[in-house]
Amino acid sequence: MDRIRIVGGSKLNGTISISGAKNAALPLMIAALLTEETLILDNVPRLADVAQLQRILGNHGVDIMSAGKRPGDRAYQGQTLHISAADIIDTTAPYELVSRMRASFWVIAPLVARMHEAKVSLPGGCAIGTRPVDLLIMALEKLGAELTIDGGYVVAKAPGGLRGAEIEFPKVTVSGTHVALMAATLAKGTTIISNAACEPEITDVADCLNKMGARIFGAGTPRIVVEGVEKLHGARHTVLPDRIEAGTYAMAVAMTGGDVQLSGARPELLQSALDVLTQAGALISVNNDGIRVARNGAGIRPVTVSTAPFPGFPTDLQAQLMALMACASGSSQITETIFENRFMHVQELARFGARISLDGETATIDGTAKLRGAPVMATDLRASVSLVIAGLAAEGETMVNRIYHLDRGFERLEEKLSACGASIERISD
Ligand SMILES: CC(=O)N[C@H]1[C@@H](OP(=O)(O)OP(=O)(O)OC[C@H]2O[C@@H](n3ccc(=O)[nH]c3=O)[C@H](O)[C@@H]2O)O[C@H](CO)[C@@H](O)[C@@H]1O
Ligand SMILES: C=C(OP(=O)(O)O)C(=O)O
16 A cells, blocks of 8 residues: 655745646536536546546446546646546446545436436545435435435436426535536426535536536525526536645645745635635735745744635645644644544644644644654545645654545645655555
């Protein structure tokens, strides 16, 4: 199993190109199931989750052609996928494929909308909470599907097709909004989604669906209106840049000190995180190419932050911020409001000498001047990268084990960081 070895203490200086967003690429690939014509996606990141979803779509009979092995006009330019779901030969998504990744469950929406049936295993994904799918089921039921759970599978049937409906989510859910949106595009009549998630990845998917002939209004706001159409057609779409990857590298620079240009990052996608970094003492500036992050000389200041749905501070940056606050000059508080079990990095950060105590959903971090490198084990995707950030700043050697979590969501992380002066390498046993 691969590991990452880091010798900490170097400042980061240079340029990091931001890849396409995992959390947009996955639903965009799934949206290809809605049409028999080809959907072309540019800037798709090369990630384990993308490869796994290719296998899942392949199992439904989808043909995927990948172009883009040649170097593009900028470093780390993503691949271009030509996805053709002309013939869906199987409407079952089996446990062996779906259990590894949360987003793969979302195939249920286009399958039931277009094929009027689907049988999809309950999902897996990062172990950061119970992560139920009751609201996704509620949304599909409102649209007229009949759903049962049998042997770990959700079986959905809509013999006469889906019908437009009013769907009001009792809490903001990204997965629920993706599923409702995709399913409603092919429903008869109008669907109104209230308390919808406003995450940029939802807007990106809605933009792509509209290019495919859908009629979606209000994506990016809490009220989305979808006028169903009979058919969708092919289109070409570029995956938006990964705001979580950009925020992660910004926190790494704030932690180690230095000066890094995040090329291709879009500040409006992570304003709350940039505000927190500024409070913490990082210098953030926006330019034509993206975002520049620096910290030279000044110490790291403590902050008080709660995670929240977009445009609030993202839960997917909570672990990385906690690593940064481990070296702040004072006491910080971070409250996790989205997932009930997303503090599994706390005990691993303690191995570096971080002083963190937990009280319910709030972590109090008493900053320390120096962390020391240690062997650590990543437990989920963003937790893993928080350990990398701590290792970059810590004195001495850090070995991050179980990095397959990292490979789900960070494209060529060790290459990007070593190009900025970090001493970091992958060890393949
Ligand atoms: C692949 C992808 O895009 N993953 C992201 C997505 O996850 P995901 O889409 O799973 O997250 P949701 O927004 O759906 O979950 C938010 C909250 O709603 C709860 N909930 C959700 C669905 C449901 O049926 N019932 C229910 O109670 C969840 O347990 C959680 O407490 O959004 C999260 C919140 O921004 C991010 O951390 C994940 O990186
Ligand atoms: C939690 C994440 O992914 P998933 O929803 O696929 O588990 C994530 O991207 O941080």
